[in-house]
Amino acid sequence: MKLLTKYNRVNLITTIIVMLITGIIYYQAISWILISQKDRDLVVEENEIFDYVTLNHHLPQTFESNDQQITFTPATPGSIKREFINTEYFEKWDKGSHKKPCKGKGEYESGRGLISSVNADGKYYKILIIESKVETEDLIRIIFSITIGVILLLLLVLVVTNRLILNRLWQPFYNIMKELRLFNIADTKEIPHVDNNIDEFKELNNAVIDMAARAKNDYKDLKTFTENASHELLTPIAVINSKLDTLIQTENFNERQSKLLNDLYGAVSRLNRLNQSLLLLVKIENRLLHEKQQINLRELVEEMIIQFEEIFHDKELKLTYKLEDKEIYASRYLVEILLSNLISNAIRHNHAAGEIIINLTADSLIIQNTGNNEALPDEKIFTRFHKSSGSEGSGLGLTISRQICESFGFSLDYKFQPPFHTFTVRF
Amino acid sequence: MKILIIEDEEGLRESIEEYFTESGNICETASSYQSALAKVNLYRYDCILLDITLPDGNGIDILKSLKAHSHPDGVLIISAKNSLDDKLEGLNIGADDYLVKPFHLSELKARVSAIIRRKTYSGSNLLIFNEITIDLLAKDVKVDKTTVKFTRKEYALLLYFIANKGKVVSKNAIAEHLWGDGIDMANNFDFIYSHIKNIRKKLMEAGCKDYIQAAYGMGYKFTDQ
Numbered sequence: 001m002k003l004l005t006k007y008n009r010v011n012l013i014t015t016i017i018v019m020l021i022t023g024i025i026y027y028q029a030i031s032w033i034l035i036s037q038k039d040r041d042l043v044v045e046e047n048e049i050f051d052y053v054t055l056n057h058h059l060p061q062t063f064e065s066n067d068q069q070i071t072f073t074p075a076t077p078g079s080i081k082r083e084f085i086n087t088e089y090f091e092k093w094d095k096g097s098h099k100k101p102c103k104g105k106g107e108y109e110s111g112r113g114l115i116s117s118v119n120a121d122g123k124y125y126k127i128l129i130i131e132s133k134v135e136t137e138d139l140i141r142i143i144f145s146i147t148i149g150v151i152l153l154l155l156l157v158l159v160v161t162n163r164l165i166l167n168r169l170w171q172p173f174y175n176i177m178k179e180l181r182l183f184n185i186a187d188t189k190e191i192p193h194v195d196n197n198i199d200e201f202k203e204l205n206n207a208v209i210d211m212a213a214r215a216k217n218d219y220k221d222l223k224t225f226t227e228n229a230s231h232e233l234l235t236p237i238a239v240i241n242s243k244l245d246t247l248i249q250t251e252n253f254n255e256r257q258s259k260l261l262n263d264l265y266g267a268v269s270r271l272n273r274l275n276q277s278l279l280l281l282v283k284i285e286n287r288l289l290h291e292k293q294q295i296n297l298r299e300l301v302e303e304m305i306i307q308f309e310e311i312f313h314d315k316e317l318k319l320t321y322k323l324e325d326k327e328i329y330a331s332r333y334l335v336e337i338l339l340s341n342l343i344s345n346a347i348r349h350n351h352a353a354g355e356i357i358i359n360l361t362a363d364s365l366i367i368q369n370t371g372n373n374e375a376l377p378d379e380k381i382f383t384r385f386h387k388s389s390g391s392e393g394s395g396l397g398l399t400i401s402r403q404i405c406e407s408f409g410f411s412l413d414y415k416f417q418p419p420f421h422t423f424t425v426r427f
Numbered sequence: 428m429k430i431l432i433i434e435d436e437e438g439l440r441e442s443i444e445e446y447f448t449e450s451g452n453i454c455e456t457a458s459s460y461q462s463a464l465a466k467v468n469l470y471r472y473d474c475i476l477l478d479i480t481l482p483d484g485n486g487i488d489i490l491k492s493l494k495a496h497s498h499p500d501g502v503l504i505i506s507a508k509n510s511l512d513d514k515l516e517g518l519n520i521g522a523d524d525y526l527v528k529p530f531h532l533s534e535l536k537a538r539v540s541a542i543i544r545r546k547t548y549s550g551s552n553l554l555i556f557n558e559i560t561i562d563l564l565a566k567d568v569k570v571d572k573t574t575v576k577f578t579r580k581e582y583a584l585l586l587y588f589i590a591n592k593g594k595v596v597s598k599n600a601i602a603e604h605l606w607g608d609g610i611d612m613a614n615n616f617d618f619i620y621s622h623i624k625n626i627r628k629k630l631m632e633a634g635c636k637d638y639i640q641a642a643y644g645m646g647y648k649f650t651d652q
Contacts, residue, residue: 238507242442258643261643262644266599272529310580310618310621
């Protein structure tokens with residue numbers, strides 16, 4: 001759930017609840033005020049009756065006005081308790097009244113009444129004064145609906161402004177998020193300062209920038225370490241190599257010794273290749289090999305094919321290739337490594353009398369080879385030191401190939417399309 | 428040939444010295460920047476093997492000093508840094524070649540031979556080994572005036588052997604020389620065998636003696652003894 005949605009939901013619910021409560025209180029208050037005003041009118045009327053009775057010693061004539069009815073009924077003395085009541089007021093319609101056409105004699109409306117008593121001519125009477133409450137209620141209704149209208153309008157305005165303002169307020173946050181998503185630890189690009197004047201976002205921005213800088217620093221240290229370690233290894237490897245070269249000059253080896261020496265040579269050259277691969281990886285990641293130039297890829301692939309000619313021939317591999325002209329702007333050194341990695345993989349993981357197809361078009365280079373008739377684990381093969389069992393490679397070839405592709409903005413993908421393992425470089 | 432080996436790593440320096448001395452060269456060594464600079468200023472060499480990273484200085488400065496005095500010595504830079512910038516800088520200043528550690532001694536010998544050949548036989552481009560004459564410019568091989576056709580790799584291999592005559596050259600060294608160390612073919616020694624078979628056959632058909640000997644399954648030796 002978005003923060004905005006959550007916020008709006010909470011905001012809306014509390015606003016509605018608060019508005020409802022205040023609405024009720026408001027309604028009650030207005031009713032109370034208006035009714036007590038009505039009651040005061042009734043008391044004034046009552047007093048008028050008392051004054052009249054005191055002066056004239058008989059009951060006044062009952063009369064009806066538009067919104068007032070007074071009735072006197074004889075009652076048992078002392079049985080009447082003075083009280084205000086909510087009752088009904090029967091409004092008679094005048095003939096020719098502007099109201100509805102006269103069907104009945106009138107209609108009942110809600111009214112407010114006062115029951116009281118008076119002694120006149122020695123008799124005890126119950127007084128009932130009723131006033132119509134219609135106008136009061138109309139008034140309450142109007143006030144109330146205006147209030148509700150205002151509340152609804154307020155809510156609407158609140159929701160809309162929240163949406164607009166909050167979206168804008170959160171913009172720096174989304175900008176920071178975008179930067180974070182683009183963040184690449186191997187990149188030299190720093191996370192920029194996002195311009196805003198909100199303290200929280202400023203803090204977040206600073207924290208993110210700090211974190212990114214720290215991560216990059218650590219990563220750089222790690223890379224430097226790898227590079228230094230690999231460099232330090234070069235000299236001992238060089239010494240072993242040269243000592244071996246010297247050793248085989250000292251004649252007279254028996255078969256067992258020469259087998260041992262051969263194994264040593266093999267291991268040293270593997271160690272060397274591994275070390276070179278590590279150094280190369282670091283260099284690609286550090287973007288240290290970017291002497292880019294215009295390269296005709298078709299010519300380069302053809303050269304590679306000639307390089308590997310004897311090997312194709314010896315393994316009885318059938319090579320088919322279709323090469324179109326394709327110019328790329330890249331480092332020749334790296335592209336040679338890429339091609340040689342991909343082609344030597346296609347040879348190494350092929351079976352005798354297998355097939356290799358190389359296709360170069362304007363937008364892709366596809367190298368297909370037969371081999372084990374099952375798909376390789378798609379993404380795993382590009383991770384460092386992943387090797388198929390029995391492979392004599394360093395386990396870094398495809399990692400390097402992918403890194404090279406990425407450094408030029410190409411992509412390298414693997415697909416198994418039986419019986420072909422297909423590697424595709426897309427430019 | 429007189430060769431100066433400037434290398435601070437003792438093991439490597441000794442191996443190089445031994446390898447070159449055995450094939451009849453005079454070798455001198457220097458293990459530090461100062462001693463190297465002293466020697467370079469006093470004596471002349473056919474080729475100087477120059478390690479760039481020395482404990483008390485940068486090998487490039489020795490190269491600069493050589494060039495500043497217009498000394499004609501051939502210079503081969505040996506470096507642990509496989510960086511194109513270093514390589515270009517070295518070659519621009521006037522080094523003749525650049526070899527990255529680790530290397531095979533036979534490769535080093537082949538490169539040094541090539542440098543010395545360029546320096547000493549100026550004008551003549553013929554490399555002669557008994558009855559074999561190689562025109563280096565035309566890439567043409569003759570045995571007693573009969574031209575023998577070699578493929579690109581066979582020709583490269585023959586030159587490699589002649590540069591390392593009398594030495595056992597390991598299969599690894601041959602593989603790296605022919606395919607480069609960038610090409611990671613762990614078991615391509617069979618191809619070496621077929622190349623050598625072809626070279627031997629072509630040479631002998633032209634009336635040449637059999638100079639190539641297999642050495643205990645580890646490598647081959649090109650020798651007239």
